[in-house]
Amino acid sequence: MTSLPRIAPMLATPGLLPPASSDAAYAYEVKQDGQRCIAYLPGDGTLLLRSRSGVDITPAYPDLSDLGTALGSRPAVLDGEIIAPDRDGRADFQRLQSRMGLAGSPARAARVANRIPAHLMLFDVLVLDTENLIRAVYSERRATLENLDLAGSNWSTPAAIVGHGTQALEMTRSAGLEGLVAKRLTSPYQPGTRSRAWIKIRNVETADIIIGGWLPGHGRLTNLPGALLMGQPRSGGLQFVGSVGTGWTDADRTRLAAVLADLATETCPFAERPAVTGARWVEPHTVAEVRYTTRTRAGRLRQPAWHRLRPDLSPNDLC
Structure with a gap:
């Protein structure tokens, strides 16, 4: 039996399509x-x-x-x-x-x-x-x-197409796919590194966030999350980047309530306590992904919408 070296995956950096002058220097793969x-x-x-x-x-x-x-x-x-x-x-x-x-x-x-x-x-x-x-x-x-x-x-x-990045991205958009990963043809594999040699281009802006708390819903949703309080790690600790309360189903709310119940804490996990009333704090162990339009100057996510939990990621993966 051959002993194989353990290799950490190379990671892509979020970005835009390479300029037309560099298009032929990249291969494009559908982002899975x-x-x-x-x-x-x-x-x-x-x-x-x-x-x-x-x-x-x-x-x-x-x-x-x-x-x-x-x-x-x-x-x-x-x-x-x-x-x-x-x-x-x-x-x-x-x-x-x-x-x-x-x-x-x-x-x-x-x-x-x-x-x-x-x-x-x-x-x-x-x-x-x-x-x-x-x-x-x-x-x-x-x-x-x-x-x-x-x-x-x-x-x-799956196929990889050299050049033609604009056409490839439009194809993914028309097909309802997430986007592309552009990979520089001359790049070596960089284990465990988030590299500019691989660029992930999404058809919508997304962000991985850490759930630091939640606000109860109203009426029949009183015991379920009406909004989640989102954070992202920064040098000073977990930075509050806003709340998300749209884009999910009742089944999503119920599933999240079960996950967050086991993480309840009296301590606010954010570096600066958000100016919200009635927050239920949780240990910052759960990673999720949201879609949004832009960021404010303060780093808040504009018009965020729930996308999914990310059980394959830990908070350390976001650092």
Whole structure:
């Protein structure tokens, strides 16, 4: 059995499309709405999946286990994103959430997999045979990955288009997809680094936030969140960036109420106490994603709307 190096995933930096003068220097991939993972194939038929934070999530995805035999006895380390496709084949993060967090319950994971199959989108190869490829440039790694012809019922290698970034972004917008990741052709793989060599371009502005408290709803929603108090880590502590109270369903509210009940505290977690009345404070352990239009000069999010919980991220991932 080959011993494979543990590699932290390279991360993309939010930004805009590269200028037209640099367009041909980038490859464009569809931004997937799923759970990032590094896949380890030691060449003995087994598979190990690690999340972005390094946690072993293999038992949560038994339907991906056959990937361990896809390259025969060739050991490899692959980078990709696990998604739960909807009826149209598009990533649906809400569907995927029912698969996440089941690593400690293999029997339940197997039952859920029968209803909601996972699919692993592979977009990079970091180790192949005895060769570590992280210093190879993206274009070489991409060619190597495509030559592996990794396509199965539960995994595939999505297309990457060199140049034509404007057209590619418009395609994602028309298809209702999240956006693109632009990857510089000459860039090596930078483990654990949020790099400008990879730029994620979204069709809407989104932000990962930490829930620091909530305000009760009104009427029948008195015991459920009417709004969440959002924070983002800064050098002085958790900065209050506003509240979000739209974009969710009653089921979302009920789910959040259960999550936040276990985190209740009397202590405000924000560096500066927000000027709100009736706040219920919680330990700042829960990460979520919201959509918004712009930021104010004070850093508040304008017109935020709830998008989803991010159980695949911890507050430390936002620092």
